[in-house]
Amino acid sequence: MLVLLLLHLVAALLAPVLVRWWGRQAFLALALVPAAAFAWTLAQLSAVLDGREVSETVEWIPALDLQIALRLDALALLFAAVVTGVGALVLLYCARYFAPDEEGTGRFAGTLTAFAGSMLGLVVADDLLLLYVFWELTTVFSFLLIGGAGGRLAARRAATQALVLTTAGGLAMLVGLIMVGQASGSFLLSEVVADPGSGTVMTAGTVLVLMGAITKSAMVPFHFWLPAAMEAPTPVSAYLHAAAMVKAGIYLVARLAPGLADVPGWRPLVLGLGVATMLVGGYRALRQTDLKLLLAFGTVSQLGFLMTLVGGGSRELAAAGVTMTLAHALFKSTLFLTVGVVDHATGTRDLRRLSGLGRRLPVLAAVGCLAAASMAGLPPLLGFVGKEAAFTALWDGGLPDRTAATVVLVGLVVGSALTAAYTARFVWGAFARKPDCADTEVAHAPEPLFLAAPVVLATAGLLAGPFSPLLAPLVAEYAETVPFGLPEVEDLALWHGWKPALALSLLTVLAGGALFAVRARVSRTQRRLAVGASADEGYWNVIQGLDRLSVLVTGTTQRGSLPAYLGTILVVVLALPGTVLLTRAPWPGEWRAWDTPVQAMVGVVVVTAAALSLRIRQRLSAVLVVGVTGYGTAVLFALQGAPDLALTQFLVETLTLVVFVLVLRKLPKDIGERHRPRERAVRGVIAVAVGAFMGAVGAVALGARTATPVSADYPEEAYDFGGGKNIVNVTLVDIRAWDTLGEISLLVVAATGVASLVFLRSRTGGVDRAERTRLTEVDRPSWLAAGATMDPARRSVVLEVITRILFHTILVFSVYLLFSGHNDPGGGFAGGLVAGLALVLRYLAGGRYELGEAAPVAPGVLLGAGLLFAGGTGVGGLVLGAEVLQTAILETTLPVLGDVKLVTSLFFDMGVYLIVVGLVLDVLRSLGAELDRQEDEDDPIELNEGEMVVR
Known part of the structure; x- marks a missing residue:
């Protein structure tokens, strides 16, 4: 069963490519996947009727008692046959429903195939939480399928309505499933139905679970979302709204009825x-x-x-x-x-x-x-x-x-x-x-x-x-x-x-x-x-009321002042944790300000730079001085024997300065003085108090520790289980890989957020390349691919030569950091930052067209590939019978190369590398190349008649 689910996942990922190659005929190939699942389902009929257990269980997180438990009994077989059989025929139907040149067909094919896999997972899941995961996946994919005709307002409204209602029911259902699992003592569906337990918790949990089924299967009074969803293409209606999605609630009730029908x-x-x-x-x-x-x-x-x-x-x-x-x-x-x-x-x-x-x-x-x-x-x-x-x-x-x-x-x-x-x-x-x-x-x-x-x-x-x-x-x-x-x-x-x-x-x-x-x-x-009112109108009245309430609350509490927001947060920090710190914290008996005089000198430089940044009135100068505090922190890391942290801090600070400079191009040169002395005094008191508070927290945290820290075993475990000597890197890609996966996902969100500030309609595609514009005839030699597109008055031949010499060297060094980071300072994050600096150098030397030549790929491709690498590492471990994101160490001897050691977490690190590079490229594309393009359109430079160059 797990293999069938993975087949649907692979088919969904390949669907856009197949449609690009074969057009609508790709639906015929995609139909083979649910058809194969249908054939397998029917092949299990004799085993199910004979009472033999058809199940698969893969341990996911044993400490939390989470597992991927799949089970096929009579009810699951019947619903699985419906899901896969009708799904195969609907995909077959799509091969003639869509026009040969219809846009968005590849995306639709992938989403529909993914939905089929999610629905199959829902009906064979034997774990309450796993069932909920597939339940919500069907909700998300149905939203994409209903609103797939994104150019039509009615389709978007219908998709949003269905998403809001089914998600609200799903949230209630999640709480209910947890309550039912706790009350029955098991999160396995088969065990819950066999021995459901009783009591108030079970009754409340059952009602909440039914709320999810009621909204999903369009029961009164939530029935109106289903007719509105008819804005979707006919194959979606034939599959989701006749044989699959709306049957999810029916299936859940049928599954639980043998054990819970007598619950009050x-x-x-x-x-x-x-x-x-x-x-x-x-x-x-x-x-x-x-x-x-x-x-x-x-x-x-x-x-x-x-x-x-x-x-x-x-x-x-x-x-x-x-x-x-x-x-x-x-x-x-x-x-x-x-x-x-x-x-x-x-x-x-x-x-x-x-x-x-x-x-x-x-x-x-x-x-x-x-x-x-x-x-x-x-x-x-x-x-x-x-x-x-x-x-x-x-x-x-x-x-x-x-x-x-x-x-x-x-x-x-x-x-x-x-x-x-x-x-x-x-x-x-x-x-x-x-x-x-x-x-x-x-x-x-x-x-x-x-x-x-x-x-x-x-x-x-x-x-x-x-x-x-x-x-x-x-x-x-x-x-x-x-x-x-x-x-x-x-x-x-x-x-x-x-x-x-x-x-x-x-x-x-x-x-x-x-x-x-x-x-x-x-x-x-x-x-x-x-009657004058309807359930649909009632829904939109509620939504509009919530919108008005949110506008009122937002207008009252959020005035657009970032200092006010930050001040509120800091005051709360001082009032709550600060009070606890003063009244109950175990203060250390001995205070040590620094370990070496060099630390003290670096600290003085950092504090001085922070103080100077308050007095400087020019934005660029203030940013550079603030950068000194970041570089000083990197020096402190190095002095404490943490070269990995120091390297990363140095690279992050450098890229942050670049982002600041790109943004400052669109802001006034000087910082306006708009605050009265009394306001500055209040802010100063808050700032000093917070600084003192954080310093005290650090001292108390170190002095209050009584148990042996878990990090004491990191060196040995990092090498034995993670296969690396660099504790920092092994921690990121193995010991705390889940944290890292969440953090790189946030990086993808951050890249999307930055791009959305500039690209108001669409952010697809890459950076413009040099061949898309007319080059001017210039006397100076061009050391870069797009050098001739630059304004001659702003070209720097020295910078072009340096870039030509160093660019590939920097990229090779970034790859070296990627591969050596498991045992030496470096890793995917540091390597990605170095590669990002190489792209920054190309952009500064040759402008936006040079950036397009350096990275002729859309940032979204890099971000998606990075997530695929990182997430695929976890799935690979699961398929091999290991824990999710667990490192496997492979050692072998190869001709010429000799002994070779490979750790699977390297692929996770490669995903981190790609995401960081994609983030930097997206920032350069948005805040650099796109703003340059807008400036070029507003104010082009004309050299001779018919000749234009780009700044």
Whole structure:
């Protein structure tokens, strides 16, 4: 199972490349991944039915009892088959749905494949926290898929709405999962269901978990996000909103119902919202004129039906629920794909403008009618089998409370009648001839491959009805895990004789047909009964209210004054930790100001520079003086025997000065004097107090230590387990690799933030290169690739020569630091900073075009590759059976080279190196090259007629 999940990950990463090579045909290759998962799932059927455990467990963080636990039982197998089978067919459908030259297809393909993998992980996860991880991944990927048409406001609004609601439910669910795990004593799903525990904590946790399922599966009152999400492309609707994402809540309830259905509050919440959702969705579907919206509200109705069945907590309802889940996935995916073909062929989904398509597209009409018949519950389709099983279960008292069973049965019968009515509306609207509407012209006849997916799904729904006894063992395997109900579940079958359930099925069809027959009167009645407000409007009113509140709070507390913000933080530090320091801290008995006179001299220089920076009125001079404090700190590190820290501090300070200089180009030369003496005095008191406080904290922290520090074992463990002698580097890439992974992720965010300040619309692409501009004829020789693009008055031949000589040497030195850092001073961070300084030198010597020649690659590529290297190191260790980010030491003897030692943390360090280089390049590109370009456009230099140069 883990291999299948990794296959989806690899396919998702490769999807943009494959689409770039093969165009939309790449979807055919991508479909092989979920198809392979589908085949593997079916191959496990005999093992699951025989009761053999199909599971995989990989220890993740044993100290926290975290593990990647995957398990395939009857319920997981059924949902996994739906996820992978429908997913493969939807990807196949995409190969003809998208135009050959449509933009964003590669991104869409990768996201859809990643979603399929996340959904598969969700249904096979046997750990509560792992399930939550996959749960949130499906939320994120669905947001990207719904809002993929980023140029349309409606798509972005729908994606944001779905993200806010499902994430809010997911947060509640996370708290609930933790409470359930604590109350039951285990975070394994299988153990929680087997022995759930009891008490207030379990009850509260269960309700919170249900909140996640309710929002995910679009239950009332959170149902409105699903119809709004129909702004997504049709393949997304057919997969996410019919067979996958919205089924996540159904799956979670079905998974927990065998153990938690008797928890107080479970049945009233699940049954009440389920029936209400079925009725609301069916009622709203009757008024839709867009075929896709009609199916969307129909999906809301059917999700309420499914939630009621799987959450009822009885064997009979559980069997009916999983059967209807499979039937719904087949017929609703088919119908959405059918609407996509109609839209492609005619250019519209408005049923008022469609007429006569049944004759013009007979194959499509047959497919749509088969799926619609299953949705309406007509024999011999699987939908009929599932609905009759549901009616039978409730008629026979499928709930502990007979009255509740009767009420639920009445609600489901009414909802099923609404289902039959909107099903007839769909078939009539899509394929029938209308007297008042001319026959619709078919602009693009669908290709056989375009029809393949809906034909296969519709055929599966047709065959699954007569052959439903073949599904009975799998359905019973899950149903028997539910404690309440009859000893044996009635087998699935197309014909059970003349029973009340058959009469109820016939009643729903006749009632639905009657509602359709008087559709005009029903429509007028709905318009008269329409209320002024809706759940969707209520949501946007809440969001707008929060926006207004945030503006009010922000306007009151944040005035845009950075000194005020900093002063507030420092005063709080003095008031709270400072009070504790003065009253309870164990002060050292002996104070030592310095170890050597050299330290004292360096300290005096640092303090003097800090004091001078307060008096200097020129910005550049002040920045340079502040830089002295940083270099002085580096000297102190070196004096204390920490060359690695000293090297890094020196490099960081140098690059910081460069960034300051780039920013200062756009600021006034002098610092204005805008503060009264009293304000300066207050700030001075705060500054001195904070300085004294931090010095005291350092002294107290060192004197208060009683236990042996953990760092005492670092030298030995760094070499034995990390394979390196440089404690600092081994700590970063092995001992505290998780911290480093978080820190480099923040560097990526910082690079994005800097770029977003300058690039208002898009930050893709690299720096402009010299061949993109006209070079001027100059007499001086060009030592750099883009040297001739510089303003002759600002060129420095000496700097160009020095750059030409040193650039490659600096790069080689940076690589040396990268590879030697495991045993000697250096490492990926220091090496990346040195490589960044080489890019700075090229930019200073030759301008923005020279920077483009030095680094002809987009910064985002470097940042992404760095994260991939660093994260891939952790995944690699996991695959090899080790801990995440654990270092593996490989030693071998090679010809010529002799003994070779390789540590896998080197690849993590390479990721750090790439991210640092990408950060520096992004800063130079944003604050250097882009600002230069803007200046060039505002004020170009004209030498001779038709000749332009760049500053």
